[in-house]
Amino acid sequence: MADRKTVRGAPIKTPVGGQDGIDFSLIELFFFAYRDFTSDPDEILADYGFGRAHHRVLHFVNRRPGLTVAELLDVLKITKQSLARVLKQLIDTDHIVQLPGPRDRRQRELYPTEKGRALALALARPQSRRIHTALGDSGLGNRTSIELFLKAMVNPELRAQIDILPASPTQQRSGDDDGEH
Amino acid sequence: MADRKTVRGAPIKTPVGGQDGIDFSLIELFFFAYRDFTSDPDEILADYGFGRAHHRVLHFVNRRPGLTVAELLDVLKITKQSLARVLKQLIDTDHIVQLPGPRDRRQRELYPTEKGRALALALARPQSRRIHTALGDSGLGNRTSIELFLKAMVNPELRAQIDILPASPTQQRSGDDDGEH
DNA sequence: AAAATACGTCAATAATGCTGACATATTTTT
DNA sequence: AAAAATATGTCAGCATTATTGACGTATTTT
Numbered sequence: 001m002a003d004r005k006t007v008r009g010a011p012i013k014t015p016v017g018g019q020d021g022i023d024f025s026l027i028e029l030f031f032f033a034y035r036d037f038t039s040d041p042d043e044i045l046a047d048y049g050f051g052r053a054h055h056r057v058l059h060f061v062n063r064r065p066g067l068t069v070a071e072l073l074d075v076l077k078i079t080k081q082s083l084a085r086v087l088k089q090l091i092d093t094d095h096i097v098q099l100p101g102p103r104d105r106r107q108r109e110l111y112p113t114e115k116g117r118a119l120a121l122a123l124a125r126p127q128s129r130r131i132h133t134a135l136g137d138s139g140l141g142n143r144t145s146i147e148l149f150l151k152a153m154v155n156p157e158l159r160a161q162i163d164i165l166p167a168s169p170t171q172q173r174s175g176d177d178d179g180e181h
Numbered sequence: 182m183a184d185r186k187t188v189r190g191a192p193i194k195t196p197v198g199g200q201d202g203i204d205f206s207l208i209e210l211f212f213f214a215y216r217d218f219t220s221d222p223d224e225i226l227a228d229y230g231f232g233r234a235h236h237r238v239l240h241f242v243n244r245r246p247g248l249t250v251a252e253l254l255d256v257l258k259i260t261k262q263s264l265a266r267v268l269k270q271l272i273d274t275d276h277i278v279q280l281p282g283p284r285d286r287r288q289r290e291l292y293p294t295e296k297g298r299a300l301a302l303a304l305a306r307p308q309s310r311r312i313h314t315a316l317g318d319s320g321l322g323n324r325t326s327i328e329l330f331l332k333a334m335v336n337p338e339l340r341a342q343i344d345i346l347p348a349s350p351t352q353q354r355s356g357d358d359d360g361e362h
Numbered sequence: 363a364a365a366a367t368a369c370g371t372c373a374a375t376a377a378t379g380c381t382g383a384c385a386t387a388t389t390t391t392t
Numbered sequence: 393a394a395a396a397a398t399a400t401g402t403c404a405g406c407a408t409t410a411t412t413g414a415c416g417t418a419t420t421t422t
Binding site (some may be wrong): 222232233234259260262263266267285286287 | 399402408409410411412413419420
């Protein structure tokens with residue numbers, strides 16, 4: 001027997017780096033960045049007894065008022081049972097209202113209330129600030145490059161869906177007017 | 182009556198955009214990008230009966246072989262109870278081994294095995310490819326801008342932690358001896 | 363010897379996802 | 393008009409990943 005159990009358990013002591021042509025550095029930066037990116041709204045949501053799932057629903061209902069349940073499921077890529085709980089809570093707490101579809105009355109069009117709009121804005125504010133501060137700090141300046149990059153990160157099939165969404169605040173800010181830095 | 186219940190449930194039909202100075206577009210692009218970014222390894226992990234939590238542990242153990250349980254908890258920002266299960270599975274399946282700390286024998290230094298190293302590389306490969314394809318497609322070219330941006334997205338307190346990690350693939354670092362030997 | 367530390371583990375709970383099954387209202391097809 | 397398909401809601405059960413609290417054990421520090 002050259003080996004009993006194929007050299008079971010031999011510890012490797014060298015760190016992985018770029019030797020293998022794999023960019024571990026950016027991979028983990030993306031992980032850290034996303035984690036902190038979501039931490040701001042998470043804190044606010046906790047005050048309402050809501051979670052990240054509520055945020056996503058609230059976000060897309062505010063982005064595309066009047067979307068149907070089926071459309072929302074398609075965007076979020078979750079099942080209707082998963083959506084049911086969070087949507088019900090958002091409706092019960094008067095953040096979202098349902099209206100029967102005008103053409104097809106089986107459908108439920110989802111709209112934010114003023115309360116829902118306000119919460120969506122409150123949740124998005126720190127995220128937007130974080131992004132734009134990071135753009136400034138990193139010297140990327142305007143949002144164009146990042147928009148292209150992030151869009152390129154998305155699976156091609158999904159990009160169409162994204163393009164449906166309302167226009168970007170393209171460059172209504174030339175010099176980052178929120179004077180945060 | 183000006184309002185019975187503060188205009189309860191009045192549906193808002195206008196989409197949120199940049200009017201409020203908030204960049205909803207980039208916020209949701211970040212969401213979509215991260216979702217697809219994690220979907221590649223998720224598929225591979227499913228074959229092993231593993232989840233995203235296993236991936237993260239495997240990643241950091243490969244990045245910093247010999248880190249202790251406490252250090253891993255600190256990086257991941259989870260509790261030891263959360264870690265326990267996934268770590269146990271990774272050890273039982275011979276992806277990770279534990280060695281008693283040389284100075285302090287209470288500590289467990291975590292190392293990847295060859296198997297664990299191979300899996301970490303397999304998981305990272307599609308992610309690295311996605312990132313670099315996106316960099317090319319978006320015209321950002323080299324990874325420098327994105328690295329700066331993502332690092333700027335991370336909470337300042339955490340950036341120190343990140344800098345400990347091994348070098349990036351493009352330029353091997355000059356100084357920064359991995360003095361741990 | 364006592365206290366603190368590093369780690370493991372048991373138990374209970376929560377948030378978010380899943381599948382399957384079935385009900386109800388409405389629209390489309392036959 | 394009857395049957396089939398569709399959009400949604402809901403019940404029931406389950407998995408994963410996280411949480412907190414409590415306790416045990418080995419080891420180091422005081």
